[in-house]
Amino acid sequence: ASFIGYNEAKRFSKEPEKFGTGVLEGVAAPECANNSATGGAMIPTMALGIPGSGTTAVILGALLVHGMRPGPLLFIQNTDVVYAVFIGMFFANLMFLGLGLGGAKVFSQILRVPNYVLSPIILVLCVVGTYALHNNMADVWIMLICGLVGYKMKEYGFAAAPIVLGLVLGELIEISLRRSLIVFDNNAFIFFTRPWALTFIILTVLGLCSPAIRTWVENRGQKNNKQSAAE
Known part of the structure; x- marks a missing residue:
């Protein structure tokens, strides 16, 4: 997000x-997107039983452990839990608003930490976190190689964000696609007959084409302005 x-x-x-x-x-912009994604991820988790993020997957597991099955029946059988979550998120946002307004000057001091101090700390945390995931040094080497690739991409002007999003969301998208195809007997055309699926496909295509469309409109406008000035 x-x-x-x-x-x-x-x-x-x-x-x-x-x-x-x-x-x-x-x-x-990224902070607003990050904060809004938290509440948005709770919608499929509570209403459909499908986790919208890693955090909501943990919440989903906690609900299942306590004998509650997220989905439409959760709003009927465990109404108190649903409203408790809604109220908790409401007050959490108010708390974050207070922390943001009151602690902005304090939190901004982190930016004053020199890079030669911050970089080794981040590197150590990355190595420890990567190794702790599977207790395998191969993961650490992969992380270091990916970090070097990302550094070179930034050096040559390539955006690393699309690759990161692809690696993070790729598995989730593949699992969801495979599950949908199994439900509909491997009929891929079903996505073009369902209104919501077709809507998201159209929005995705527009999002991919919008930079080219915008550039074309700007170039055409500049061309028209030059022609008007010449006349």
Whole structure:
């Protein structure tokens, strides 16, 4: 959500070249997207029993452990739990608002930490976290190689965010696609007959084509302006 929010804000900004220099829009967009994604991930978790994120998967597991099955019946059989979650999220957002307004100056001091201090700490945490996942040094080497590839991509002007999103969301998308195909007897055309699926396909295509369309419109406008000026 943060990557997509930042990218969309940069794409629709009148001054995209300022992004990456600390411009307010570049800071606010990913934070707003990250905060809004938390509540959005709870919708499929509570209503359908499908986790919308890693965090909601943990919540889903906790509900199952306590004998509650997320889905439509949860709103009938365990209404108190549902409303407790809603109220808790409401007050949590109010708390974050207070922390943001009151602690912004304090939290911003983290940016004053020099890179030569911050970088080794981040590297150690990455190595420890990667090794602790499967207790395998091969994972650490893969992480270091991916970090080197990401560094070179940034050096040559390639965006790393699409690759990160593909690695994180790719497995979830493949599992969901496989599950849908099994339900509908491997009929891929079913996605073009269902209104919601077709809507998301159209939105995805428009999102992929929008940069080219926007560039074409801008170039055409500049061409028309030059012709008008010449006349």
